[in-house]
Amino acid sequence: MTGVKAWPLLLLPFSLVSMGKAACPFPVLNGKIVLSSESILKNSFPDNSEAFVECAKGFERDEGPTSITCVNGVWSPVKLSCKKIDCRQPELSPHMTYSIPDGTFFGAYIQPICETEIYKI
Structure with a gap:
């Protein structure tokens, strides 16, 4: 017990x-x-x-x-x-533009496009 x-x-x-x-x-x-x-x-x-x-x-x-x-x-x-975060547009550079198809928010890609000159000889 x-x-x-x-x-x-x-x-x-x-x-x-x-x-x-x-x-x-x-x-x-x-x-x-x-x-x-x-x-x-x-x-x-x-x-x-x-x-x-x-x-x-x-x-x-x-x-x-x-x-x-x-x-x-x-x-x-x-x-x-x-x-x-909005990274904003990149600063402009001479002879260069940017392709920004997806906007400027963090993680989006931009593509720089260089101006090409054709020289005549």
Whole structure:
């Protein structure tokens, strides 16, 4: 009969662990937004901790906060908005034009076209 009374004592540590607040998993983001170098090095994200986010290479911050919070094992929504960087038209050079079929946003290609001269001899 004494073995039956020992079960509650053996289960006590497990019940205390389950009463603790849940940690969040590593955040999964959309590609335009990434974890900051500070947050990417963290091994765990306990409840009520923050992770810092930033725009990925080729994007710039449009609006919104740069952090998310772990609440009861779930991340708060990412409200940071990022937009592609506009690299703008290249500077004009003598005897050169550019073909810009895909625009001037980061990642688009432009083709320089050199002017050719025909010399008469």
